[in-house]
Ligand SMILES: Nc1nc2c(ncn2[C@@H]2O[C@H](COP(=O)(O)OP(=O)(O)O)[C@@H](O)[C@H]2O)c(=O)[nH]1
Ligand SMILES: [Mg+2]
C-alpha cells in the first residue's frame with residue numbers, strides 16, 4: 001500500500017521516512033540514482049514522498065513531490081554541482097547570541113541573503129539574553145527596529161527563560177524549521193529545551209572544525225512535540241552566497257528594492273555609480289548603515 005510521508009534522515013542508501021506516527025526504513029529504486037540531475041543526492045531530507053510499505057514493514061520510495069525550496073551545500077567528495085542539505089523548509093532562523101559569542105551582523109545579513117536567494121522565509125533568533133548587559137539591550141532594540149522594518153521577525157530568548165522559549169515553540173509548531181548559525185550560540189541547547197528527551201550534545205566542538213568529518217554528516221529532521229520538525233545539522237554553516245552574481249546581490253536586500261528603480265544604470269552595483277538610487281537612499285538615512293556595509297562586504301567577496 002502506498003502512503004505519504006516525509007524523509008527525516010538519510011545515509012545515502014537508507015532513508016527514514018515519517019509516515020503518520022510511524023518511522024519507516026526505506027530504500028530507493030536504482031533508477032532514482034541514475035537520474036541525471038544537477039543535485040548529487042536524488043532523495044533529500046525534507047522531501048515529501050510516496051512510499052510503498054511492504055508486509056515486513058520495509059518501504060520503497062516511489063515518488064518525490066516537487067520541492068518547494070531547499071538549502072544547498074557544495075557537493076562532497078570533489079563532485080560537481082549542488083547537494084541538497086534539506087528541502088521544503090518553511091522557516092529558517094539565523095541564530096546568534098547576545099554575548100559569548102557576541103552578535104555578528106555581517107553573519108546575519110549573509111544568511112538572510114542566502115535564504116532570500118533560495119526563497120526560504122527567514123527570521124532571527126538572539127539567544128543567551130540572560131547574559132545581556134544594559135548596552136546590549138539598547139543594541140537589541142536597534143536590531144529589532146532595523147530587521148522588523150525590513151520584514152524579518154526577531155525573537156530574543158534564553159534557555160533559562162521559559163516565557164521566551166514558549167514564544168519560540170509557538171513559531172516552530174507545525175513547520176519544518178532550520179537553525180542556522182555559528183557554533184556556540186546555543187542551537188543544540190535550544191533544540192534540547194524544546195525536546196528535552198533528546199539530549200543532543202551541548203558545548204561540543206562543532207564538527208565543522210573537522211572538515212573531513214562533517215562533509216559526510218547528513219541533516220536530520222527532529223519531530224517536534226506537537227507537529228512540525230526542527231533540523232539539526234552542522235553543515236549549514238557554509239550556506240551563504242552560493243551562486244549569486246554581483247548585479248543580483250541587491251535583489252536579496254528587500255529594503256533596496258524600491259530604490260534600485262531609481263538607478264541610472266541598469267547594471268548598477270550600488271557601490272560607486274553616479275545616479276544610484278540605493279546610495280542616495282543610504283545617504284538620506286533610508287537604508288541602515290550596517291546593512292549597507294554588509295552589502296558592500298558581500299559585493300566585494302563575490303567574483
Ligand atoms: N547563559 C546561557 N548559555 C547558553 C544559552 N544557550 C546555550 N548556552 C550555552 O552555550 C554553550 C554552547 O551551546 P550549544 O547548544 O552547544 O551551541 P551550538 O554550538 O550552537 O549548538 C553551552 O555551554 C550552553 O550551555 C543561554 O540561553 N544562556
Ligand atoms: Mg550544536
Ligand SMILES: [Zn+2]
Nearest residue numbers: 263268270276
Ligand atoms: Zn544603484
